[in-house]
Amino acid sequence: MPDRYGIETKKLNIGYKSDLIKDIDLAARPGEIVTLIGPNGCGKTTLLKTITGELKKRGGVIFLDGKDKDAHKPSEIARKMSIVMTYRVKPQLMTCREVVEMGRYPYTGRLGIPSDKDLEKVRQAMEWTDVSEIGDVFFSDISDGQRQRVLLARAICQEPKILVLDEPTSFLDIRHKIDILERVRSFAREEKVAVVMSLHELGIARNISDRVVALGQGRVMKIGTPGEVFTEEFIRELYNLEDMSLELLGEMPWLK
């Protein structure tokens, strides 16, 4: 396995009660951003949940940092991979700093008391995502945009080698979409973290990704660079737009 690891799947089969998609081979190397696109229900979330372990895989192998995921202890996985999921969490009376501190879970002792080093990591992560000022505010009292930044800080201070994000931009307005993805990108590049995420916004996906995985019609329809995937012909096929006018989308310079 070349390119100094990151995350890789080999002949991965995913699904709930039956196989939804078979034989998925994808890889995200350190510092790379791989984006999953495709219509609703195509299996983006299912694939991400299988990678994170929320769903059992139905076959194949997942490699984390060059080692079979099944050969890891849960605490080892936690030190390698962190997540930002799309579902809304509403913990009561939990401050933003407490939420971020949870990212240090794999590193703290039996009682979960953070050390000075843990607190420093938390502080850095909160600075990075610009949430230091709301550290003492309850997580349930902040805006969706802030919430997503706090969850990103949580994922960052877990010091992952692999970061998985499931539609990190849902619920967000355009300003916060750009903001959060900008931070994800700089985190990936600077800390050499492999990022796998799903996105609905095709324009952003095209510009942020090193590689794009297009899921649809029960299979991996295409894996390639943004230039290879984002052609009008293929996007029409992927999203089943063959007989539709794309007029409402407006100017789409990448759809020639």
Add this chain to the structure above:
Amino acid sequence: MMIMNRKRCALFFSIMAALIAMLLWGNIALGSNSIPASDIPAIIMGKGSGTMERNIIMSIRLPRAVSAIFLGGALALAGYLLQTFFGNPIVGPFVLGISSGAKLFVAMAMIFTLSMGRIMGTELMVLSAFAGAMLVMCFVLAVSVKIRSMSVLVVCGIMAGYICAAVTDLVVTFADDSNIVNLHNWSMGSLSGINWEMIHVIIVIVTVCLAMTTILLKPMNAYRLGEAYARSVGVNIRLLRVMLIFISSLLTACVTAFAGPISFVGIAVPHLVRNLLRSDSAHVMIPASFLGGALTTLFCDLVARCVFAPTEVSISSVTAVFLVPVVIYMMIHRSSRDS
């Protein structure tokens, strides 16, 4: 996790400790036969006058106060664990019918052993209460897996509680008259009749449960953000859930076996202390719930004994009067915030 508001916590715990000490004093001194508070230390130490006073304190009031502390703490702790498990502040051992399940099994075991001409041992009491608690717990869990709605869950728990109460009534109705007298006090919820032997068992069970919850502090905190995030940082979700269910059932069973069902402490006390502390961190909530439960139960038992003295009312009537308004306020507050 870090406790944000250390000052608030320190203040909370010192006030709690002071109030418990005061109430403990009051529970020993007050009653149909008042004992001057200043005499109490001497009497407990075995010096001073009057064997009658010493008898009243040592075999009635002190065991009763000690059991109020441990059983009340156990109930509130069980409530907090269940609230963590279900991710919902409006659940508790009584509301979910767990207390009633335990009560049914204890009643049946009690009548069975009495009809055999024997008196039930404490082990059998706790075991049968635990079996009943687990039975209702399994039913509630089965419902919660099928239906995700929290209101349905609570309604199912209340219904299960009613069924258990109905069967208990039926069993009691057809039991021999002499047995009923024993059963009646207990089945309404009462701390009378707890002796030192029982207290030893109570202390062992509650201490073991408290020790087990210290292992759960860390995963419980992570669990507040939901299952997916907790798993992603390495929490063994299945083990955590089994432990939460096991410990809360054991605590509830312990309370019900010795004091009968005591209502609303488990649901209202964690809510009250949570809002006083402005934190839901397990590190403060576990000791705070325990102390809060102890305090509430001491107070309610004192009221139950003294307000209509010499007649005693059941402790559940008192807890209901004081705590149901809290629960109602909670539900209104919560639904207005969610909408």
